[in-house]
Amino acid sequence: MTDSSSKPTLPDRLSGNPKSPHHIKEIFEHEIGIKIDGKERNDVEEYCISEGWIKVASAKALDRRGQPLMLTHKGKVEAFYK
Secondary structure, rough: OOOHHHHHOOOOOOOOOOOOOOOOOOHHOOOOOEEEEEEEEEEEEEOOOOOEEEEEEEEEEEOOOEEEEEEEEEEEEEEEEE
């Protein structure tokens, strides 16, 4: 098991997209878990704890650039290291 003191603190808002200003490369070196309303989700692309939302990629719908559309789910968000 790894020492949690060597891991960076999880920010209030984090994105998995490297083009986003909310993407922090050092955090993705460790495995992260996201819970919304007490249920763990594995398909989260972006989250914000203070505003209480997560964004998940749509299964089929694409935007005009060919990227998956993002669906927003609201609730109590918790981020943690696994």
